[in-house]
Amino acid sequence: MRKWFGYILIATVLVFDNSVLAIVPFPGRTGRAIQQDTTGYVSPFRDQNERCFKCHGQSKYEYSNENLGLTVKALMCSERIVDRNQFYSSNHKSFSCTDCHSEGYAEFPHPGELRMEQKFNCLDCHGGDPAYEKYQFEEIDSEYRQSTHFKLEKEGFSCWKCHNPHYYKLNIRDNKNISEAVIYDNNLCLNCHANFKNFQLLTDAMEINIVREHNWLPNQSSHFKSVRCIECHAKANDTLLVAHLIKPKEEAVRGCNECHSKNSILMSSLYKHLSKEERKSNGFVNAVMLNQSYVIGANRNEYLNLISLIIFGLVLLAIAVHIIFRIKSSIKAKGGDNVSVS
Amino acid sequence: MYLYPKWVRLWHVINAFLIIVLIITGISMQYTDRENAAYLMGFSRAVKWHNISASFLVANYVFFILGNAITGNGRYYKLPLKNLISDIMTQFRYYAYGKFRGEKHPFPVNTERKFNPLQRFTYVLAMYVAFPLLIISGFGLLFPETVINRFFGVSGLILTDILHISMGFCLSIFLVVHIYTCTLGAKTFSHFRSIITGYQEPDEQ
Structure with missing residues (x-):
């Protein structure tokens, strides 16, 4: 029964993703034809950006073909669609499209060579900037370079595979609803690891069946709902809020006591942002977990x-x-x- | 006198074994830490055997309930409300005082009264209150998706777990007291012999 629950959970994420779009910013997943900005945020580059959103803001666009003297309607490639609402709700909402993309895109049809433009990564803007020091981008980069994902850089892996620059929104630090943070973070992983279309772009490995791979895990569906993949698959870091050193699967945590204990690793990972609060409340050890969950052994x-x-x-x-x-x-x-x- | 038919003895020995396993595995789950991962039997092994033992315990409990209903053994678990408190206090006074003064047993065992009032009361509490609560809360912990999320602002899982470990603790205390009071028969091991052979020696007069 629990196995089927796990299948249903993943299927729900992948199939009915419109219902979780508010917290799952995958690119190109909108089926809406025309979308209006409803965020209420007024970007200083609103009009400038709208020139791009006019085509890239929905699945259908049209342009005037002067050679033919016709207005041509076409479907936008799903990977090139950017959801206005999510962009204007994201941390990068105040940006102009051409802050990151070439000014050459103002020209239509876009010059072909622009497709070869090198994309920025996080450190290109955030690295070495005292304003972003508290986010520890350099430490994150250092962890990433030791992680198993870094080996896939030549295959096209980058920060953007997990953190969509158009939609990225700081989630956990101002969010006390852990279950939403768990869904958000786990969907970053499932976007490739439970979606073979994306997975095959990075590796020739066989498709992974997440549920079967975790059959050994008791109460699998409860674990999937309550903790993030990185709790077991990333090396805990005392200084980073979110660990980025993803370990090879052979090194993933399998010991129950890593979480189910008084000195639970969850306090230094999933609950790190809250762990500055009292460790004990009404006699419960690791009481901050109790807001959202209950972990046998950790909440004695x-x-x-x-x-x-x-x-x-x-x-x-x-x-x-x-x-x-x-x-x-x-x-x-x-x-x-x-x-x-x- | 013959007091314990074969099915009762079979149920009892299975129940005793499973309860001991459940106590050991329960303590393992609650107190195993990263620093002492092998405490008693370790968390993962404890979870596995706790679940397996609990499943058998439920089956054994159903066997007990059906047996009581079919054979009439259930009549020993009916609490007569008349004089309930005073009878319990009389028995308690005997254990705490009268026994040492050489007084006669106030409620000697016979085929119509297998349990004295204090036994009957604690057995009813254990088997018809604590056991069902333990089983229901255990089911909730085994299938957490069946537990309501919040109950008057408190996590349903916390309440379920507290109920489960509280009932587990009460039954652990019951076990210790039960074993000790079983040495209060005609001779120290009379009651232990009874639950093996089925025959009970008369209480000390």
């Missing part, structure tokens, strides 16, 4: 532990006292000749 209650020990001690004490009285009465009854407990 020290008051209950103490009370149970006291009760157990009192019971043993009562039994010990009873035994002493039994021995005494037995000695008394038999005149001290034959001591037995009965």
Whole structure:
């Protein structure tokens, strides 16, 4: 049953992605023909950007073919569609399209050589900038370079495979709803690892069946809903909010106690942003987890532990006292000749 | 006198074995840490055997309930409300005081009264209150998707787990007291012998 639940969970993410679009910013997944900006945000480059969104903001576009004297309607390639609403809700919403893309795109038809333009990566803008120091982009880059994903750079892997620059929105630090953060982050992984169309662009490996690969995991669906893939698949980092050193699958965490313990690794990963709060609340260890979840072994209650020990001690004490009285009465009854407990 | 038919003895020995396994595995799950991953039996092994034992325990409990219903053994678990408290207090006073003064057993065992009032009361609490709560909360923890998310603002899983470990703890205490009170028969091991042979020696008079 749990296995099927897992299948359904992944199928839900992949098939009914319109329902999770608000938190899953995959490019090119909108089926809407024409979209209006409803964010209320007024970009300083709104009019300038609209020249691009006019075609790239929806699945259908049209242009005037002067040679033929016709207005041609065509479908936009799904990879080239940018959702206005998500862009104007993202961290990069104040950008002009040509801040990152060539000014040459203002020309239509776009010059063919522009397709070969090199894309920026995160560090090109954020690296070495004191304004972004707290986000530790250099540390993230250092982790990424040690991760198993870095080996795929020649195949086309980059920051953008996980973090879409058009839609990226800082999620976990101002979001106390952990379950949304879990869905958001896990969808970044599932976008390739449960979607062979994308997966095959980066590797010749066989298609992965996520559910089957995790058959060993008890309560699989609960784990999938409650923790992120990186909890087990990335090396925990004491300084980074989100670990980026993705380990080879052979090195993934398999020990239950890594999470199910008083010193749970979840406190230094999924709950790191909240862990500055009190570690204990009403006697619960790692109490911040309790807002969204309950982890056996990690959320033991020290008051209950103490009370149970006291009760157990009192019971043993009562039994010990009873035994002493039994021995005494037995000695008394038999005149001290034959001591037995009965 | 013959008090414990074969099915009761079979149910009892299975129940005893499973409860001990469940206590050990339960403690393992609750207290195993990264630093002492092999505590008792380790988390993953504890989860596996806890689940397996619990499944058998449920089956054994159903066997007990059906057996009680079919054979009439259930009559020993009916609590007479009349004089309930005073009978319990009389029995308690006997264990705590009268036994040492050589007083007669206030409720000697016979075929119509297999359990004294204190036994009957604790057995009913254990088998008809604690056990069902333990099983229901255990089901909730095994299938967390069946537990309501929030209950009066508190996580349903937390409440379920607290109920489960509380009932588990109560039954652990019951086990310790049960084993000890079983030494209070005619002779120290009389009751232990009874639950193996089915025959009970009369209580000390």
